[in-house]
């Protein structure tokens with residue numbers, strides 16, 4: 501990360517982690533979690549991937565305040581060997597990848613304020629824990645996240661982090677999955693957003709295209725608004741197979757210097773699930 505700090509702030513350990521200090525959260529902070537949790541779990545019945553809803557269940561995430569990472573990690577460890585650790589904010593890419601490679605998910609400890617319920621710039625504990633952690637209870641997705649961390653460390657060596665981050669964005673953050681009952685959400689950026697949980701499935705504006713690794717790596721993304729294109733996987737097994745067994749090195753080399761695909765484009769080879777109107781540009 502050019503221009504960003506490479507040494508942890510004074511309160512953090514060398515691996516950038518900090519104590520969560522769960523006892524220090526105030527009643528107002530727990531209340532924000534509770535509001536967001538209730539609103540999203542209602543909305544996500546029938547919208548979120550089965551594995552996500554199952555994760556909420558088996559991890560016993562509830563509308564009872566911000567989870568204690570130690571307790572959550574204990575449950576997660578027993579299921580898939582993952583842990584949740586607190587960090588002061590965004591961390592350098594290689595620190596992030598290093599934690600994932602060791603099956604540690606880094607989470608913000610702060611919670612948004614009441615006037616940021618619908619949107620905030622930096623990931624807070626609701627995005628990180630509610631959005632990301634349920635799927636870490638799924639054995640296949642858990643393996644995908646670790647593989648991504650390892651792949652990130654390799655990409656760093658190859659100068660290909662920007663390329664690989666598109667895969668993270670269009671799967672871990674904004675992915676859709678096709679289930680028997682129809683399209684479902686699994687991306688953390690969607691499930692933690694009230695507006696996008698509706699938009700991503702129901703709105704005629706965005707494209708919804710079958711997932712293709714190379715296509716994803718050629719497609720930029722927006723961080724300031726709802727996505728203009730979503731990529732749909734057939735299953736987590738499929739996603740894991742398409743990524744784990746491919747050496748990304750030659751792919752990075754082949755894509756170097758090639759032009760990006762426009763963010764709203766539909767190409768002749770795309771598997772089109774929905775061709776978006778691209779009418780709604782939003783927030």
Ligand code: PHE
Nearest residue numbers: 647648651743744746747748
């Ligand atoms: N196979 C990828 C590589 O060679 C690693 C990876 C696996 C990345 C799964 C993302 C997800 O770098």
Ligand code: FE
Nearest residue numbers: 623673688689
């Ligand atoms: Fe995230």
